[in-house]
Amino acid sequence: MRRTRPVPVDVFTLLTSSMDSQRAGYHHGNLREALVQAGVELAREGGPSTIVLRETARRVGVSPNAAYRHFSALPDLVDEVARDSRRRLAEAMDAELERRTPAADPGLDAVGRLTAVGEGYIRYALAEPGLFATAFPTGGKTPAPEQSGQDPAPDEEGDEVRRGPSAILQEALAALDAAGLLAEPAATATFNAWAGVHGLALLLLGPYAELPEETRESAITDGVAFVVRGLTTAQARS
Amino acid sequence: MRRTRPVPVDVFTLLTSSMDSQRAGYHHGNLREALVQAGVELAREGGPSTIVLRETARRVGVSPNAAYRHFSALPDLVDEVARDSRRRLAEAMDAELERRTPAADPGLDAVGRLTAVGEGYIRYALAEPGLFATAFPTGGKTPAPEQSGQDPAPDEEGDEVRRGPSAILQEALAALDAAGLLAEPAATATFNAWAGVHGLALLLLGPYAELPEETRESAITDGVAFVVRGLTTAQARS
DNA sequence: GCGCGGATGTGGACGGCGTCAACATCCACC
C-alpha cells in the first residue's frame, strides 16, 4: 500500500536546488512559500474565498495535509496571502511614486506625491481585485486583530523593515505637512485620506463597476483630487 | 420508508395562519420570505459567507432542497438578503434624518441633512457589520451586474417604490444644490460622497476597529465633516 | 559509518457543504 513517492519531487528539487530561495532539502524543501504563492494565484482569480486548502496543495503537488505542517489551519494561510497582497500594493504605490516627475516647488511636489500615492492605491485595486480584496478582507468575521494598521510589524521579513501601504501614505502626508500645507493633524489626515481612497477603489470595483473606461479614469483623478484638496489648506494647480 | 411529515409544520401553519404575512397554505405557506429572514439572521452573525443553505433551511424547519423551489441556487438567496440589508440601511439613514432638528437657514439645513445621511450610513455599518458586508459584497467574484447603483429597481416591491441608500444620498445633495452650495456636478458629488463615507465605514470596521469608543465617535463626525466640507463651496458652522 | 529522533509529508476517515435526480404530497381548478 505504501509505495515510495513517484519521484517528481526529487527531480524538481534537483533542478531548482541551486537557484531556489532556500536550502533545497528533500521533503520538497520550502513548501510554505510555495503554498503561499499558490494561494496568491488562487486569490488573484477570485478573492480570499477562492483560497482553498486542497486546491492549493494540489497545485503545489503535495497532499492536503502537508499544509498543516506549516499553517495551523486555512485562515493562517489566507493571512499570509493577505500580507503578501499588501506588500504588492505597497510596491505598486511606490512604483507610481517613482514614475512621477518631481516638481520644483516643494508644496506642489508634495501634492503631486500624495496624488500619486492615492492613484497607485486605486489602480492596484482595479488591476488586482482579487488580491486587493484579500489584502483588506471584509465580512464581519472578526479577522483577528493582528496589527492595528495592518502594515507589517517592524521586525517582519528578517532585518529588512518593509513599509506598508499606510506607512507610504503617512510619508506623503508628512511631506505635505513639511511644506506647511496640511490642514489637519497627521492622524486625522491619514485616516480621512485612506478612507477616501479606499472608498473610491471599492465603489469602482462594486456598484460603479461597468463604468466605461474613460469615465472611470476621470472618476479616479477627480476622486483623488477631491481628497487631496480636502487635506490641503491653500491649494495649487498641477 | 416514506412516512408522512411529523406534523410540526401543520401546527406552525395553524398557529400563525391568521396573523402571518401571506396566505397560510399547507406547504408551510410562504417559505422564501422565511428563508430570506433566516438568511438575514445568519448574515447578521457573520457576514455573507455565513449564509449557508443547509443551515438556513434547518432554521426554518425545512429540508435543504426545499430552498431550490424558491431560489435557483445559494447566490440567489444571498442576493435577496443583500437587498434586504440595503433596505435596512436606507431605513437607518432615514431614521437618522428624522431624528435631526431642522435648521432655519436652508443652506445650513442642507448641510445638516447631508451630515445626518452620512453618519446614518456609518452608524448602520458599525451596528450591523454582517448585514452591511452583505449589502455591499466585495471579494472579486464578479457579483452579477444587477442594478448599477444597487438601489432597488423602480418597479420593485409591488407598487411602493423604495428609495435605496444612494437615492437618499442624492436627495440630500439635491437639497444642498438647491441652496447653491454644491461645489461639483451632482454625479461626481454623489460618487465622491459615497466613496468617502463608505471608506470611513470600512476602515472603522477593519484596520481601525479596536479604536476606543470616544476616538471612534470623533473619527465619525470628523470624517463626515471632512467629506461634507469638500462638497460645499462656502461652508457654515453647525 | 550508523542508527535514531524529530521534522516533514501521506492516507484514510468524518462531518458539513451545495447541488442534482427521483419521488411524495397536497392545493386548486375542472
Place this chain on the structure above:
DNA sequence: GGTGGATGTTGACGCCGTCCACATCCGCGC
C-alpha cells in the same frame, strides 16, 4: 371528485476543512 402542477423530501455525489495514525527522510551524536 379526480388530476396536474407547485411545493417539499430523500438519497447520493463530489467537494471542502480537519483529525489521527502512519511513513519517510534529514541531521546529529556515537
